[in-house]
Structures are given as structure tokens and as C-alpha cells.
Amino acid sequence: MYTLGALLLSALLLGAVVSVIESVLHLVGAHGAISKLPLIGAHLSLIIAVGMVWWLKMNPIAGWGVTFADEWMTYVANGAIILGMIPVKDAVINMVNKGLRA
Secondary structure, three states: OHHHHHHHHHHHHHHHHHHHHHHHHHHHOOHHHHHOOHHHHHOHHHHHHHHHHHHHOOOHHHHHOOOOOOHHHHHHHHHHHHHHOHHHHHHHHHHHHHHHHO
């Protein structure tokens, strides 16, 4: 249960981090150039997620006993899973909001 909570909070943090980085890129005028790069532009959110997990040394999926042979695999897998949790986080927040109004 704690692992799911950690993943949801990490997805919330990732949403904020992606928003700030994209705002800074727009401010400096680099967002257009970066978005046109073939692999980087299409997967910028994933790159930011992996960078966030690496920088914060996060490993939330270790709570389920998931381990990898190399450290870089752990960062990439955790970043991808946290990025994939953003729609789940949105659904949970929507569910809580509907429950509080009922």
C-alpha cells in the first residue's frame, strides 16, 4: 500500500517538475528546437522522469521486490513507471473530488 502511495506522490512531483522544465524551456526559447529533435522531443517527459529518479535516487518499485542487474535499469524502469502513473494519479484525484462533493 505504501508503494502505491509513493508512486502516486512521485507522479504528482513529476507533473510539477515537467511543467517547470517546459516553462523554463519556453522562457529561454529552446522548447521549439528541443521538440523538433527526433527522439528527445517525442520523449521529453520520459527523459525528465528518468532524470528526476536518478537525481533523487528514488526506487519506489523496490517495495514490490523488483530489482535489476544494473543501476541504470533501475532508474529507467522507475522513471517509466512513475510517468505511467500520472493518469492513475489523475483518476485518484478525480475520484476523491467526486466523493467530497457527494
